[in-house]
Amino acid sequence: MSDSSLVPEALAAAYRDSDYYIHGESDGLVFHVDRYSDGLKRLLAPVNPPTAAFITACNPYSRLSDDDDNHRANQRLRVRLEALAVKVLPASGCDPRGEWPPEPGFFALGLTLDDARRLGEAFRQNAVIWIDEDAVPRLVLLR
Secondary structure, eight states: TTTOOOHHHHHHHHHHOEEEEOOGGGTTTEEEETTHHHHHHHHHHOOOSOOOOEESSSGGGOOOOHHHHHEEEEEEEHHHHHOSSEEEEEEEEEOSSSSOOEEEHHHHHOOHHHHHHHHHHHHSEEEEEEOOTOOOOOOOOOO
């Protein structure tokens, strides 16, 4: 763990190793932290600004919550995202080892990094995944 982060390195590594899926009209698009994605590049091309974030309201501070609480929190997040983003698509983060349950969330196109950080902090998340025009998703730790 770095001195400036409250997120244990093992947890940050789990976020980096996860598979992130975009559902809906971009079904089948899977992306990974720190890896360029042609699919993300195409998805971002018509967006102004050409930015996006994966964000969830599930399991605040990576403490498991029940499905009903997670669903309600994600619905509140969706309302806030739709007021800020160009387009909001359903998405999920999945642990490829199966040690953590899949987390539903959203892929918000046109979201600024500042807004992604504020929403992540408001919904008590440890991190968000941020993408800009280079189409390389980055883990942004919030604590």
